[in-house]
Amino acid sequence: xxxxxxxxxxxxxxxxxxxxxxxxxxxxxxxxxxxxxxxxxxxxxxxxxxxxxxxxxxxxxxxxxxxxxxxxxxxxxxxxxxxxxxxxxxxxxxxxxxxxxxxxxxxxxxxxxxxxxxxxxxxxxxxxxxxxxxxxxxxxxxxxxxxxxxxxxxxxxxxxxxxxxxxxxxxxxxxxxxxxxxxxxxxxxxxxxxxxxxxxxxxxxxxxxxxxxxxxxxxxxxxxxxxxxxxxxxxxxxxxxxxxxxxxxxxxxxxxxxxxxxxxxxxxxxxxxxxxxxxxxxxxxxxxxxxxxxxxxxxxxxxxxxxxxxxxxxxxxxxxxxxxxxxxxxxxxxxxxxxxxxxxxxxxxxxxxxxxxxxxxxxxxxxxxxxxxxxxxxxxxxxxxxxxxxxxxxxxxxxxxxxxxxxxxxxxxxxxxxxxxxxxxxxxxxxxxxxxxxxxxxxxxxxxxxxxx
Numbered sequence: 001x002x003x004x005x006x007x008x009x010x011x012x013x014x015x016x017x018x019x020x021x022x023x024x025x026x027x028x029x030x031x032x033x034x035x036x037x038x039x040x041x042x043x044x045x046x047x048x049x050x051x052x053x054x055x056x057x058x059x060x061x062x063x064x065x066x067x068x069x070x071x072x073x074x075x076x077x078x079x080x081x082x083x084x085x086x087x088x089x090x091x092x093x094x095x096x097x098x099x100x101x102x103x104x105x106x107x108x109x110x111x112x113x114x115x116x117x118x119x120x121x122x123x124x125x126x127x128x129x130x131x132x133x134x135x136x137x138x139x140x141x142x143x144x145x146x147x148x149x150x151x152x153x154x155x156x157x158x159x160x161x162x163x164x165x166x167x168x169x170x171x172x173x174x175x176x177x178x179x180x181x182x183x184x185x186x187x188x189x190x191x192x193x194x195x196x197x198x199x200x201x202x203x204x205x206x207x208x209x210x211x212x213x214x215x216x217x218x219x220x221x222x223x224x225x226x227x228x229x230x231x232x233x234x235x236x237x238x239x240x241x242x243x244x245x246x247x248x249x250x251x252x253x254x255x256x257x258x259x260x261x262x263x264x265x266x267x268x269x270x271x272x273x274x275x276x277x278x279x280x281x282x283x284x285x286x287x288x289x290x291x292x293x294x295x296x297x298x299x300x301x302x303x304x305x306x307x308x309x310x311x312x313x314x315x316x317x318x319x320x321x322x323x324x325x326x327x328x329x330x331x332x333x334x335x336x337x338x339x340x341x342x343x344x345x346x347x348x349x350x351x352x353x354x355x356x357x358x359x360x361x362x363x364x365x366x367x368x369x370x371x372x373x374x375x376x377x378x379x380x381x382x383x384x385x386x387x388x389x390x391x392x393x394x395x396x397x398x399x400x401x402x403x404x405x406x407x408x409x410x411x412x413x414x415x416x417x418x419x420x421x422x423x424x425x426x427x428x429x430x431x432x433x434x435x436x437x438x439x440x441x442x443x444x445x446x447x448x449x450x451x452x453x
């Protein structure tokens with residue numbers, strides 16, 4: 001029986017990994033901020049447990065979920081654990097004059113952790129690193145044209161970068177564990193800048209073939225390695241209170257890639273009419289900034305924990321490879337989050353809801369973009385639940401977790417932009433979003449030697 005269930009878990013992992021590259025590319029809806037840098041960057045905020053607590057948990061050990069937010073926490077893995085997360089998002093984008101609603105869903109992450117010995121544990125997984133999904137269209141009149149023709153300008157981008165990782169954790173002293181993560185980062189981003197002249201209806205020079213649009217298209221594929229290290233210390237503040245201290249450092253990395261660029265001419269339906277290659281397999285790299293995370297938590301080693309996490313990322317050192325927003329000046333960011341979880345009575349027999357874990361958290365983070373020197377923020381409140389299946393036993397258990405986040409980022413303030421000697425007043429974009437994550441966690445004891453008495 002145990003071998004059959006183990007084979008089933010392995011099958012789930014393999015099928016999930018095969019499906020992941022196809023599912024990730026769906027994106028989470030139009031986001032103008034993903035035009036900058038490498039797109040909407042996914043910081044190291046963990047899985048469904050951490051999301052329900054506001055994206056925190058660097059110093060909050062847990063034996064039921066995969067603790068990939070801090071590789072040192074893998075030491076507390078008591079059983080082989082497989083976890084899959086599924087994301088959904090609905091948001092409203094608005095500026096000073098218009099608004100738009102969008103949203104969709106993706107496979108969020110896959111993770112597998114397992115104890116190797118009394119002092120050593122490991123994990124492997126797949127999760128999103130950054131995504132690009134935006135489309136911006138502006139319409140301008142052609143200067144000095146008596147027929148009032150218009151120019152439609154379009155900026156468009158899509159794609160995703162994914163992180164496949166392997167982590168190890170070891171106990172080096174009483175209460176002290178160290179962990180390391182090696183990641184392979186890969187993915188493709190396509191971006192284009194184009195324009196089309198739309199003749200006026202009464203223009204006598206208009207033909208049936210008009211209009212067409214021209215665009216410069218960049219296709220960039222990234223693939224390289226990145227590394228992260230973490231530590232965790234657990235001690236007693238009193239007989240009934242434990243404290244935890246943790247730190248994680250993600251090293252600055254040069255992410256290698258290849259770029260192809262072309263000039264395309266299309267009709268209004270998108271049919272390619274002509275293409276001229278501008279660059280082919282041009283090699284380069286993007287510099288990913290270092291990320292420093294510190295955390296502290298308290299718990300009673302029974303049914304509650306409370307945590308505080310702080311993070312700082314050196315986005316001022318970012319250097320892009322290609323694309324419209326690759327080399328825009330970015331700024332260092334700070335993030336702070338507080339949260340916790342509470343389980344009334346994990347051993348309750350007569351009341352199921354006492355066995356449910358309840359989570360909540362708050363977070364505030366700076367965005368690396370500074371329009372006109374103004375700092376933009378991403379503020380969010382999160383909550384979540386973990387529902388253990390009634391069939392749980394000491395050898396195996398299944399947990400269904402839900403995490404919800406409501407947040408706002410950016411604002412609709414107006415800014416002055418000067419390009420090519422032309423000054424324009426543009427509005428920032430504000431996003432109101434609701435995110436949901438569904439997590440499925442399977443725990444099982446592998447490699448148990450059976451005894452017959």
